[in-house]
Every structure is written in C-alpha cells, then in structure tokens.
Amino acid sequence: MRINFWKDMPNSPTEPVQNKKALRISLGKDIYIATIITTMSSSESIRMVLIGPPGAGKGTQAPNLQERFHAAHLATGDMLRSQIAKGTQLGLEAKKIMDQGGLVSDDIMVNMIKDELSNNPACKSGFILDGFPRTIPQAEKLDQMLKEQGTPLEKAIELNVDDELLVARITGRLVHPASGRSYHKIFNPPKEDMKDDITGEALVQRSDDNAEALKKRLAAYHAQTEPIVDFYKKTGIWAGVDASQPPATVWAEILKKLGKN
Structure with a gap:
C-alpha cells in the first residue's frame, strides 16, 4: 500500500482510479487530497x-x-468469438476451420490463451x-x-x-448472454422475472438445455x-x-x- 498527498488546487485530480481510494484531508486552512493506492499481493x-x-x-x-x-476469466468460447470479431490472425485461422465444420486445433487454442496472457491486463x-x-x-x-x-x-x-x-x-437454467451469468427458475431465480439482476437485460433459455x-x-x-x-x-x-x-x-x-x- 502507498499513500500520496497533494494540496487541493483547481486542477488537482480528484477522481479515484482503479485500485485507488481518494480522501480529502483538512490541515488548518489548506485541504489536501490523499490517494491510497493498493496493490494485490x-x-x-x-x-x-x-x-x-x-x-x-x-x-x-x-x-x-x-x-x-x-x-x-478465460472462457474458450468467448476467446474464440473475440479473436474472430477482431479479425486477428488466430481468429481468421479459427474461423476458416469452423466454417468448414472442423474443430479448432489445440495449437490455436493454446496460442489464444498465450495471447491473452500477454495482452489482457487482468x-x-x-x-x-x-x-x-x-x-x-x-x-x-x-x-x-x-x-x-x-x-x-x-x-x-x-x-x-x-x-x-x-x-x-x-x-430450468436462464442465461444472460452478454456476461454469461446464469440463473435458475427454481433454485436461483432472478430478482425480476426473466431479467438480469445487474443490467436488467433479458435472460434466455438455451435451445440445448x-x-x-x-x-x-x-x-x-x-x-x-x-x-x-x-x-x-x-x-x-x-x-x-x-x-x-x-x-x-x-x-x-x-x-x-x-x-x-
């Protein structure tokens, strides 16, 4: 953890960013901004x-x-769709195979994961x-x-x-397609019928369920x-x-x- 202080001026940054918490501190007539920066061990x-x-x-x-x-969260289906949508070399190779009714090779899948490790900040x-x-x-x-x-x-x-x-x-499973969040009509129902708890968007039941x-x-x-x-x-x-x-x-x-x- 690190704490930074600076005097509150017209152009001072006041919005906390990821892994930061901002706090105003009064010291006499002056006001200082403190950001507490946390890093994950x-x-x-x-x-x-x-x-x-x-x-x-x-x-x-x-x-x-x-x-x-x-x-x-590296879900293989999501990675494939993302690479294809971006038109990457790996995505183009995968699309060509899938369009022909084939299965994407192990090498392509492993390289997609490798690409995520290199380029996904998370x-x-x-x-x-x-x-x-x-x-x-x-x-x-x-x-x-x-x-x-x-x-x-x-x-x-x-x-x-x-x-x-x-x-x-x-x-009885219901799914929010965009996020992958899942619910159940009986065991884990959404707060509002057929709507995602977070976004309020429609839930669907997969045809193969x-x-x-x-x-x-x-x-x-x-x-x-x-x-x-x-x-x-x-x-x-x-x-x-x-x-x-x-x-x-x-x-x-x-x-x-x-x-x-």
Missing part, C-alpha cells in the same frame, strides 16, 4: 482451471473468482480457465506453454454434481473429462468441490480449497 493472485459438467455452476462461480481476485492478477483443456494432449500443451511463460497452474478445481441433479438444474440433449452432453463430458481429472490429480493440483450445495456454500468451499478463505 502475490498471495492473492490465482492461476487455475475450473472443471465441471454443464449445470455444475461454473457460470456462477467463475464471476465470483474473477471479482475476488481481479483475475481474467491476467497480471491471474486467470481462471474455463472450458479448456478437455483432453490430455490439450492439458500437456497448456502446461508446457504456461511453464514457458512463467505462469504455471496453481490449482484445478472440479465441481462435482450428480447427473440427475444436473438435469433438474439445466432444464433440455433433458435429452443434456444426457448426451453429460456422457461426452464424463468420457472426456475423467482422464483430465486423473492428469491433474497426478500433478498434485486437483481439488474436488461438492457443487450440489447452495452457491454460497460452494463458493466458501472453493476458497478453502484455494487456501484463500
């Missing part, structure tokens, strides 16, 4: 992977992690990877790149929920993800959290597993 940074099936609560907990640690306080890796080769490529960048993963948090509960959750589609997605998820969980268990950074509990309890458990409570 290394113990408050985070570098992690968030693992969990559809409906486990990643869309609820990732924003919590992002806000708590001022870290970047990554200086860490990152939460969501949706990647999904295979052992992806995990190996990711680990190699992160170690080369000097930012190895610290934790892989897996959100565990029984499949039957997931079906009940998903079939139905029981039949979900069971197929869960089968694919389990087949894909079990080897990834074993991979991170062997590296010693895996931790499981019972995500069938209320969101606040799950959040407290995540912080405990991260050693940040």
Whole structure:
C-alpha cells in the first residue's frame, strides 16, 4: 500500500482510479487530497482451471473468482468469438476451420490463451480457465506453454454434481448472454422475472438445455473429462468441490480449497 498527498488546487485530480481510494484531508486552512493506492499481493493472485459438467455452476462461480481476485476469466468460447470479431490472425485461422465444420486445433487454442496472457491486463492478477483443456494432449500443451511463460497452474478445481441433479438444474437454467451469468427458475431465480439482476437485460433459455440433449452432453463430458481429472490429480493440483450445495456454500468451499478463505 502507498499513500500520496497533494494540496487541493483547481486542477488537482480528484477522481479515484482503479485500485485507488481518494480522501480529502483538512490541515488548518489548506485541504489536501490523499490517494491510497493498493496493490494485490502475490498471495492473492490465482492461476487455475475450473472443471465441471454443464449445470455444475461454473457460470456462477467463475464471476465470483474473477471479482475476488481481479483475475481474467478465460472462457474458450468467448476467446474464440473475440479473436474472430477482431479479425486477428488466430481468429481468421479459427474461423476458416469452423466454417468448414472442423474443430479448432489445440495449437490455436493454446496460442489464444498465450495471447491473452500477454495482452489482457487482468491476467497480471491471474486467470481462471474455463472450458479448456478437455483432453490430455490439450492439458500437456497448456502446461508446457504456461511453464514457458512463467505462469504455471496453481490449482484445478472440479465441481462435482450428480447427473440427475444436473438435469433438474439445466432444464430450468436462464442465461444472460452478454456476461454469461446464469440463473435458475427454481433454485436461483432472478430478482425480476426473466431479467438480469445487474443490467436488467433479458435472460434466455438455451435451445440445448433440455433433458435429452443434456444426457448426451453429460456422457461426452464424463468420457472426456475423467482422464483430465486423473492428469491433474497426478500433478498434485486437483481439488474436488461438492457443487450440489447452495452457491454460497460452494463458493466458501472453493476458497478453502484455494487456501484463500
């Protein structure tokens, strides 16, 4: 923490900026402005992977992690859309493959993450990877790149929920498309029907959020993800959290597993 003082003059800066708090102090006839500049200690940074099936609560907990640690939420789908919208070289390569009905290569995805680490200021306080890796080769490529960048993963948090509960959750899920915030008609309803609590914008229900589609997605998820969980268990950074509990309890458990409570 650092404190700066200066005399209050007509052109003195008075608006606090990020990580600053401004305070006016009277000393006799003069008024001084004090800014208290806080920086996040290394113990408050985070570098992690968030693992969990559809409906486990990643869309609820990732924003919590992002806000708590001022870290970047690196969701693979969002990164792809951003790179394509910007017309970057990586985005153009990905679009060409996707337009042909193919899957974006592991190398492109890892390079997109590398690009975020280099150019996204929020990554200086860490990152939460969501949706990647999904295979052992992806995990190996990711680990190699992160170690080369000097930012190895610290934790892989897996959100565990029984499949039957997931079906009940998903079939009532509501999503705010712009932010990814998720709600549930029964378990976690918005304050105002079908409207996002923060922006007031409309919520939607995804077309594939139905029981039949979900069971197929869960089968694919389990087949894909079990080897990834074993991979991170062997590296010693895996931790499981019972995500069938209320969101606040799950959040407290995540912080405990991260050693940040």
